[in-house]
Amino acid sequence: MNAPNVGILPLFLASILTSNILLANFLGTCSFISISKDFKSSMGLGLAVTMVIGICAAICWAVLNFLIRPLAIEYLSFIIFIIVIAGVVQMLEMIIDRFSPSLYMALGIFLPLITVNCAVLGVILFLQIRNYNFLQSVIFGFGSGAGWWLAIMLLAAIRTKLDKNNAVPAGLKGTGITLITIGFMAMAFIGFSGMIAVQ
Amino acid sequence: MKPKKDSLGYVVVFTFIVCVAFVLLLSVANQVTLPRVEANQNYASHYAVLAAFGLADSSTAKSEIEELYLSKVKELPARPISAASAYSAEIDGTPYLAVKITNPGLWGPITAILAADPPAERILGFEILEQQETPGLGGRIGEAWFTEQFKGEKVSAEGRVIVAQGTGKGDPDPENSRVDAVTGASRTSDFVQILVAKALAAVKEIGGSL
Amino acid sequence: MSPARKVLREGLWSNNPIFVQVLGICSTLAVTNNLSNTLVMVLGVTFATAMGSWTLSLLKDLIPRKVRMIVQVLVLSFYVIIVDILLKAYQPAISKQLGPYVGLIITNCILMGRAEAFAAANKPGLSFLDGVANGLGYGWVLISIAFVRELLGFGTFFGLKVFGEGFTPWTIMVMAPSAFFLVALALWAANILKAKAEAAAKAPKPKAPGAASPAPAKQ
Numbered sequence: 001m002n003a004p005n006v007g008i009l010p011l012f013l014a015s016i017l018t019s020n021i022l023l024a025n026f027l028g029t030c031s032f033i034s035i036s037k038d039f040k041s042s043m044g045l046g047l048a049v050t051m052v053i054g055i056c057a058a059i060c061w062a063v064l065n066f067l068i069r070p071l072a073i074e075y076l077s078f079i080i081f082i083i084v085i086a087g088v089v090q091m092l093e094m095i096i097d098r099f100s101p102s103l104y105m106a107l108g109i110f111l112p113l114i115t116v117n118c119a120v121l122g123v124i125l126f127l128q129i130r131n132y133n134f135l136q137s138v139i140f141g142f143g144s145g146a147g148w149w150l151a152i153m154l155l156a157a158i159r160t161k162l163d164k165n166n167a168v169p170a171g172l173k174g175t176g177i178t179l180i181t182i183g184f185m186a187m188a189f190i191g192f193s194g195m196i197a198v199q
Numbered sequence: 200m201k202p203k204k205d206s207l208g209y210v211v212v213f214t215f216i217v218c219v220a221f222v223l224l225l226s227v228a229n230q231v232t233l234p235r236v237e238a239n240q241n242y243a244s245h246y247a248v249l250a251a252f253g254l255a256d257s258s259t260a261k262s263e264i265e266e267l268y269l270s271k272v273k274e275l276p277a278r279p280i281s282a283a284s285a286y287s288a289e290i291d292g293t294p295y296l297a298v299k300i301t302n303p304g305l306w307g308p309i310t311a312i313l314a315a316d317p318p319a320e321r322i323l324g325f326e327i328l329e330q331q332e333t334p335g336l337g338g339r340i341g342e343a344w345f346t347e348q349f350k351g352e353k354v355s356a357e358g359r360v361i362v363a364q365g366t367g368k369g370d371p372d373p374e375n376s377r378v379d380a381v382t383g384a385s386r387t388s389d390f391v392q393i394l395v396a397k398a399l400a401a402v403k404e405i406g407g408s409l
Numbered sequence: 410m411s412p413a414r415k416v417l418r419e420g421l422w423s424n425n426p427i428f429v430q431v432l433g434i435c436s437t438l439a440v441t442n443n444l445s446n447t448l449v450m451v452l453g454v455t456f457a458t459a460m461g462s463w464t465l466s467l468l469k470d471l472i473p474r475k476v477r478m479i480v481q482v483l484v485l486s487f488y489v490i491i492v493d494i495l496l497k498a499y500q501p502a503i504s505k506q507l508g509p510y511v512g513l514i515i516t517n518c519i520l521m522g523r524a525e526a527f528a529a530a531n532k533p534g535l536s537f538l539d540g541v542a543n544g545l546g547y548g549w550v551l552i553s554i555a556f557v558r559e560l561l562g563f564g565t566f567f568g569l570k571v572f573g574e575g576f577t578p579w580t581i582m583v584m585a586p587s588a589f590f591l592v593a594l595a596l597w598a599a600n601i602l603k604a605k606a607e608a609a610a611k612a613p614k615p616k617a618p619g620a621a622s623p624a625p626a627k628q
Contacts, residue, residue: 026439026585030432030518075229075494076222078512079486086479115478118516125509129307129331171600176593183589190584210473217468217480221487228491232498239501306508331508334440336583338506383562383583 008139015143021119022151023182023189028119032152033178037163042156045113048092050145052114053123056081056088057141060124061134081124086115119148155181244299244328248272251297251314251324252288253350257343275405285405288314295323298401302394305387307331309340313349313398317406319358325349325395337387344369348378349395358403359396362388413538420542427550427592428599432518437551438588440510444567447555449496449503453511455544457488458520459537462528464488466536469529481524486515519543554591558582 021027028049035045060081068077093111097104114120123144127137158181162168168177242261245268249255254271255264275285275296284299297314309330314323327341339345348369352360355376365379380388426432437454440446464484465472472480493511496504504511514520523543528536559565562582564572581587 024585026588027513029434029438075490076225078490078493078515079222079225079483082482082486082515083479086482090478112478115482116516116518116521118513121516122509122513125512126306129509130303131308169597171597171604172593176596176600179589179593179596183586183593186586186589190586205473205475210475213471213473214476214480217483221483225487225490225494228494232494235498236501239498243501329505334443334446334506334508334510336442336585338508341506382578383580 006136008135011136012139012143015140016147016150017189018192020147020151020189020192021122021144022148023186025122026186027122028117028148029182031113031117032148032155032182033175036152036155036159036178039153039156039160042152046145046149046152048111049114049117049119050142050149052085052089052092052117053120053145053148054138054142055092056085056120057123057127057137058134059084059088061127061132061137064128077128078121081121082115085120085124089115119144151185154185245272247312247326247328248286248297248299248314251312251326252286252290252295253314253324254288254290285401286314290323296402296406297323298398298405299328300394300398300401301329302390302397304330304332304390305337305384306333309390309394311391311394311398313395313402315354315399315402317402319399319403319406320354322349322352322354322360322395322399332384332387337381337384339381339384340387340391345378345381352376352378354399358399359392360399362392362395364388412535416535416539417542420539420544420546421549422546425546425550425599426519426522426543427547428596432522434592437510437514437517438592439585440507441551441555441588442558442562442583444552444555444559445503446507447551449500449507450510450514451544451548451551453489453492453496453514454517454519455541455548456492457485457514457517458523458544459540460488461485461520462523462540463533463537465524466528466531466533481521482515485520485524489515519547550592550595554588554595557591558587562587 015021019025022029022032031045035041063080063084064077068074068080073080089111093104096111123141127140132140155178159178162177162181163174172180242264246255246264249259249264249267249272252272254267259267271288273287275287286297286299288295288297294317295314296317297312299310299312301308301310303309307330309332310328312326312328314325315321316323325346327346330338330341332338332340349360351373353374353376354360359376361377362380363377364382364385370377370379420426423429427434437447437450440450461481461484465481468480468484489512492514493504496507496511523536523540527539531539556566559567560571561579564570564576564578579587
């Protein structure tokens with residue numbers, strides 16, 4: 001099957017807004033809830049996730065088309081992808097540590113967490129089942145990362161106000177009200193759907 | 200004696216052994232189930248073609264499917280123009296055509312089989328073979344109440360059937376060229392509408408050249 | 410309390426993966442508008458968590474620190490692929506419905522979380538039990554959410570019609586945002602129950618030791 005006929009710009013915009021990996025496909029919610037408490041950490045994690053998804057999308061596309069498909073080992077694809085992701089995360093950790101210690105300090109503990117962020121594996125599985133070509137995969141990867149970043153920044157901004165609000169019932173404070181907020185954000189993002197018709 | 204756990208040699212050997220062991224186990228599991236998976240796929244495909252022609256339904260015994268398929272359905276040569284596999288069958292003396300077509304959905308490609316009369320004026324049946332839509336939402340296009348709506352549906356002059364939000368229970372009128380979409384999955388439904396139009400065009404093309 | 414009972418209790422209630430840790434909702438939340446899909450996903454998660462914890466606990470003294478994460482991921486994805494292969498071979502219909510979601514079990518934080526928090530420091534048998542307890546603790550919450558969503562969204566229970574023809578389905582229950590609302594409500598209820606239990610545990614305490622207090626012990 002051939003790559004879908006999707007332009008680069010619509011694909012990029014769609015992956016940020018209409019098919020936001022977090023708010024439309026609900027992937028990557030775990031770290032999203034715990035990290036969004038803090039605006040600065042959200043910024044760091046968002047940046048790291050965007051980089052990891054983008055790089056992994058490129059590598060996994062190559063692995064998929066030059067290794068998995070020629071050898072017909074599709075049944076191993078989950079395991080190969082997750083190892084690629086873990087490897088990329090570890091490499092990135094080392095590179096950042098060496099070249100930009102300040103960024104390393106900022107990202108620090110969030111980097112290893114990214115391996116088990118469903119958004120990363122989700123994007124990779126999407127580009128597999130949708131048969132994107134190389135350029136589409138990379139754009140889709142970076143776009144989805146940016147969409148996740150946007151979503152976590154929005155939520156973190158809301159939470160800086162919300163967590164101080166005393167009108168929230170005690171049992172709902174923290175995680176509970178955050179989940180409800182995410183629900184409303186998701187409803188708002190559903191409004192984008194149909195604006196750009198991309199797969 | 201305890202091995203030095205963090206020496207480079209140990210790390211490499213350990214990782215290697217673990218990888219090989221687990222991959223080996225997976226390959227065995229995959230090889231063992233492969234014939235079964237293939238048989239399942241073959242069965243699903245043949246069943247869908249028969250169901251689209253109205254020659255089989257869920258009450259048909261599993262063992263009869265293969266025999267029915269071989270005796271009633273003729274596979275037509277693949278056509279590069281419409282990029283679809285085509286089938287023909289004669290039902291009560293009238294010839295009908297079916298195509299298997301793959302088109303994008305919301306998550307991934309949707310593969311479906313559509314049977315119609317050769318001029319593509321009325322749909323005989325429609326079956327979803329493969330889809331990756333959200334389970335419980337767009338994924339419901341594979342359910343019987345959705346696909347049944349296409350049975351006997353008249354094709355509009357523009358060569359399509361509209362999939363639009365309705366009661367969510369199914370549109371019973373076969374003359375209005377319109378079926379109910381899956382509630383909450385309007386975009387998947389749009390993709391189905393496009394797929395059906397493409398399949399109808401393919402049937403028409405093949406029907407015209409017979 | 411025996412360690413086994415403690416593990417079960419923690420997984421199912423007092424340290425429930427959803428109520429306390431808010432883990433693992435990513436990949437499964439989207440399928441909770443249908444009971445049978447949820448059931449299969451929950452069983453898959455339970456199987457992978459329990460078997461993964463068991464295996465990693467067996468291997469824990471052999472795994473070098475440097476590659477611990479990769480080995481954990483490898484073992485866990487092994488079990489998820491097994492689930493995927495089994496579903497494809499024996500339940501093709503369900504496998505087709507769940508599509509890419511089965512693979513996403515790998516990134517369910519509960520798997521890694523239990524491997525790291527429990528299996529890395531406990532015996533294989535107990536780790537297995539911990540995996541089962543956490544999988545089920547996660548499962549009963551999600552299944553109750555799926556029950557509400559399927560009932561109100563489609564008017565059905567495991568696909569069987571519950572309400573008559575006059576029932577208007579709540580479209581929002583079918584769509585994903587409702588899952589967040591329902592998890593939040595469940596969390597709220599759990600927090601209230603916990604606060605009550607805590608208050609109840611605190612209140613009689615000063616009395617209980619008081620009754621048996623050795624105050625008049627001075628002879």
